[in-house]
Amino acid sequence: MAYETLIVDISDHIALIRLNRPEALNALNSTLLGELAQALTEADRNDKVRCIVLTGSEKAFAAGADIKEMADKGFVEMFQEDFFAPETEALLRVRKPIIAAVSGYALGGGCELAMMCDFIIASDTAKFGQPEINLGVVAGIGGTQRLTRFVGKSKAMDMHLTGRFMDAEEAERSGLVSRVVPAKKLMEETMAAAARIAEKSQITVKVVKEAVNRSYETTLREGLLFERRVFHMLFSTEDQKEGMSAFQEKRTAQFRDR
Ligand code: CAA
Numbered sequence: 001m002a003y004e005t006l007i008v009d010i011s012d013h014i015a016l017i018r019l020n021r022p023e024a025l026n027a028l029n030s031t032l033l034g035e036l037a038q039a040l041t042e043a044d045r046n047d048k049v050r051c052i053v054l055t056g057s058e059k060a061f062a063a064g065a066d067i068k069e070m071a072d073k074g075f076v077e078m079f080q081e082d083f084f085a086p087e088t089e090a091l092l093r094v095r096k097p098i099i100a101a102v103s104g105y106a107l108g109g110g111c112e113l114a115m116m117c118d119f120i121i122a123s124d125t126a127k128f129g130q131p132e133i134n135l136g137v138v139a140g141i142g143g144t145q146r147l148t149r150f151v152g153k154s155k156a157m158d159m160h161l162t163g164r165f166m167d168a169e170e171a172e173r174s175g176l177v178s179r180v181v182p183a184k185k186l187m188e189e190t191m192a193a194a195a196r197i198a199e200k201s202q203i204t205v206k207v208v209k210e211a212v213n214r215s216y217e218t219t220l221r222e223g224l225l226f227e228r229r230v231f232h233m234l235f236s237t238e239d240q241k242e243g244m245s246a247f248q249e250k251r252t253a254q255f256r257d258r
Helices: 030-045 075-081 085-093 109-116 131-135 143-151 153-162 168-173 183-199 202-217 220-236 238-248
Strands: 006-011 014-019 051-055 060-062 098-102 105-107 119-123 127-129 165-167 179-181
Touching: 006 030, 014 030, 014 183, 030 051, 030 085, 051 183, 060 098, 060 109, 085 109, 098 109, 098 183, 105 109, 109 127, 109 143, 119 168, 119 183, 131 153, 143 153, 165 168, 168 179, 179 183, 202 220, 202 238, 220 238
Parallel strands: 014 051, 051 098, 060 105, 098 119, 105 127, 119 179
Antiparallel strands: 006 014, 127 165
């Protein structure tokens, strides 16, 4: 399927989705968000895909929601469309892992999009920020909620109130990104991480994603119970038997996703 604002490539069980609006530093307009929701939904349904990588260009992962598209809208229109909700909900329904590979600017909605992925690998050129305050608005795709959970209240307040950018080193130190790699190695390292995930049992991979995400949605006690129950449940799979046999036989497990 050809898209106007995305380049999608599926090979070796990995769907690589590249945001492609270079003239606007990949600003998230409604076409891009709609296409992204569609591409992610299709990748999630495609049996050949076992992991998804979302990236932008060297200069920008995404410089935020499209300011030019939003500027003249009013409250009623924004509210009636429930602006951003349908597309972001589609992204959150994806059950396969999504890795964000971030180079350059990840600002406003771009930072929020990266945070909606399952983890972020950043190039040493990455810059994260929630500069909406400079536009007279607040983050609208989860920035006040997710950034606070990633980096804590003090740093989140600092970012949202001053609009300053955080470099890759600070982002790693603060827990926003899982690793920082040299810009030239960003895609190689990210694709290698995706390939490692693609080798695992896809049942277990989905359970891990659900269990970690559950930690954001529930109390510790309920989360621990959820984890224990899915741990027990996995003992009904062939992949658990294969994984534990392979360990004892000192060989690599051959998972069959059942
Ligand atoms: N929306 C629309 N267009 C954008 C854009 C955005 N968020 N960010 C950049 N562009 C456009 C610029 O207007 C410019 O287009 P023209 O050549 O037609 O003028 C082009 O992309 C290149 O940008 P710059 O010339 O500004 O590039 P730069 O290297 O000088 O600066 C930048 C880069 C610091 C990222 C700067 O572009 C910038 O500050 N962008 C806006 C960042 C921002 O405020 N993001 C938050 C948006 S609101 C939001 O996201 C709300 C939410 O939470 C959902």
